[in-house]
Amino acid sequence: MSRLFWVSCFSCITSIALGDSNASWSLPQPTFGIDGSPLWNAGAWPPSNVGVPLVPQAADSELTDLLSQFNTSRIQNIIETLTNFGTRHTLSTQTDPTRGIGAARDWIAKEMRALAAPSNGSMVVTTPSYIQPVADRIPFPVNITNIVATIKGYGEPNRAYVVTGHYDSRRLDVMNYTGDAPGSDDNASGVAVVLEMARICATKQPYATMIFAAVAGEEQNLYGSNFLAQSLKNASVDVEANLNNDIVGTGSNEPYDPVNEHTIRLFGAGTNYLTNTSIADVMISIGGENDTPARNLGRFVQEVNEGAVASTDMQVALVYRADRFFRGGDHESFLSAGVSAVRFTEPNEDFRHQHQDPRVQDGTLYGDDMQFVDYDYTARVGRVNLAAMWSIANAPALPTDVTFDVIDLLNETQFYWQIQNSSLLQGYELVWRPSSQQQWTHSYYVGMVDQVTVNLSKDNVVFGLRAVGKNGKKSPAVFPLPDPAEYGPY
Ligand SMILES: [Zn+2]
Numbered sequence: 239m240s241r242l243f244w245v246s247c248f249s250c251i252t253s254i255a256l257g258d259s260n261a262s263w264s265l266p267q268p269t270f271g272i273d274g275s276p277l278w279n280a281g282a283w284p285p286s287n288v289g290v291p292l293v294p295q296a297a298d299s300e301l302t303d304l305l306s307q308f309n310t311s312r313i314q315n316i317i318e319t320l321t322n323f324g325t326r327h328t329l330s331t332q333t334d335p336t337r338g339i340g341a342a343r344d345w346i347a348k349e350m351r352a353l354a355a356p357s358n359g360s361m362v363v364t365t366p367s368y369i370q371p372v373a374d375r376i377p378f379p380v381n382i383t384n385i386v387a388t389i390k391g392y393g394e395p396n397r398a399y400v401v402t403g404h405y406d407s408r409r410l411d412v413m414n415y416t417g418d419a420p421g422s423d424d425n426a427s428g429v430a431v432v433l434e435m436a437r438i439c440a441t442k443q444p445y446a447t448m449i450f451a452a453v454a455g456e457e458q459n460l461y462g463s464n465f466l467a468q469s470l471k472n473a474s475v476d477v478e479a480n481l482n483n484d485i486v487g488t489g490s491n492e493p494y495d496p497v498n499e500h501t502i503r504l505f506g507a508g509t510n511y512l513t514n515t516s517i518a519d520v521m522i523s524i525g526g527e528n529d530t531p532a533r534n535l536g537r538f539v540q541e542v543n544e545g546a547v548a549s550t551d552m553q554v555a556l557v558y559r560a561d562r563f564f565r566g567g568d569h570e571s572f573l574s575a576g577v578s579a580v581r582f583t584e585p586n587e588d589f590r591h592q593h594q595d596p597r598v599q600d601g602t603l604y605g606d607d608m609q610f611v612d613y614d615y616t617a618r619v620g621r622v623n624l625a626a627m628w629s630i631a632n633a634p635a636l637p638t639d640v641t642f643d644v645i646d647l648l649n650e651t652q653f654y655w656q657i658q659n660s661s662l663l664q665g666y667e668l669v670w671r672p673s674s675q676q677q678w679t680h681s682y683y684v685g686m687v688d689q690v691t692v693n694l695s696k697d698n699v700v701f702g703l704r705a706v707g708k709n710g711k712k713s714p715a716v717f718p719l720p721d722p723a724e725y726g727p728y
Pocket of ligand 1: 424
């Protein structure tokens with residue numbers, strides 16, 4: 239397993255202890271990753287006695303139990319059933335009981351309702367729909383239906399987290415809605431993750447609200463997810479994150495190394511996706527371009543996966559991009575609605591089996607069929623999702639109004655924020671990392687206060703602030719902005 243790469247960065251840190259004002263620092267010896275590449279000692283500078291080397295927040299017994307409930311044969315059954323509808327093209331028939339997107343929609347809704355039955359009403363299934371008029375890739379008005387299962391949080395019901403997977407499929411010609419489009423990997427696999435998470439969580443009570451959604455219209459232009467994201471926004475639901483699963487069916491595509499069977503990519507968008515362009519501008523101007531809410535959500539997913547790695551058996555490869563080159567997905571609908579959102583996608587896509595018409599050509603088998611899906615892999619991706627979803631929905635909300643003082647030229651850094659009104663909240667924790675590191679390297683718990691000054695220059699590192707719950711669960715980090723009274727308004 240190559241997942242040791244993150245933790246091993248700490249091995250080169252020589253002497254850092256909270257409160258040790260005499261911490262000494264010497265040039266560390268080079269260390270090397272398991273593939274022999276140098277780790278560059280990037281975690282060893284600057285020297286500091288602020289905080290301690292960060293230990294990923296660990297899975298508690300409840301989460302470990304939930305993760306153990308992922309069932310590979312259920313994943314297989316969902317992917318095979320969806321594939322057997324022949325096509326799930328958004329424009330395909332909605333009246334045929336066995337073929338087309340209407341049959342797939344009805345099966346997913348029936349399945350979701352069956353999963354919700356043991357919840358005694360705490361998981362509510364709805365099928366919100368609308369008629370999409372003629373538009374790009376929509377030649378005639380068509381009904382777009384999402385299947386949405388919601389478990390209201392017992393602590394903060396208006397704070398919500400949404401996991402998505404689109405259930406529509408396509409062929410080479412995106413307007414061909416009659417031919418076979420099996421869509422096993424793209425994206426019955428993502429729907430399987432959503433449904434299996436809903437099954438496992440149906441009888442659980444999270445602190446904040448969890449929403450499990452199978453959406454339509456993705457291939458035609460993200461219509462279903464846009465409808466969902468905008469509906470939640472219009473209803474003033476405080477959606478703090480979207481985890482989108484799209485093409486999560488296999489890690490074993492030839493000729494790539496089999497180690498990819500234990501890797502999932504996670505795409506996190508940059509500042510160009512922020513809806514507040516004033517904030518985007520100031521983040522770029524102070525070197526905050528890698529600390530958008532989406533990228534800090536990505537770091538959070540990576541961290542909780544690391545803490546649950548004995549159960550997930552996966553590593554999360556965070557990519558600083560909204561998506562693959564010139565591609566897109568349903569997370570963008572949430573980003574456009576001002577929501578932090580990331581996309582899970584398998585590590586090396588096999589384009590013979592994606593958006594293809596099923597056929598044999600020049601001896602090569604094309605088509606997105608179920609024989610190319612690894613159900614165990616999809617189950618592992620599901621575990622990563624569930625570790626993130628359960629952890630974030632049971633952690634305190636993101637800290638608010640997190641700022642630092644920028645008026646005075648100082649080598650120390652002064653932070654300010656608002657204390658949230660939450661019965662779950664225990665206090666706050668500052669995290670930091672050298673600016674060239676991807677993941678937080680240090681944490682400094684500061685307690686139930688609304689400001690702190692640390693002897694570490696904001697010029698040399700990147701800071702984040704996160705909320706810590708009485709249950710030990712921590713929110714994603716929030717990037718501090720220069721005090722708007724001094725620099726804004728935003
Ligand atoms: Zn897709």
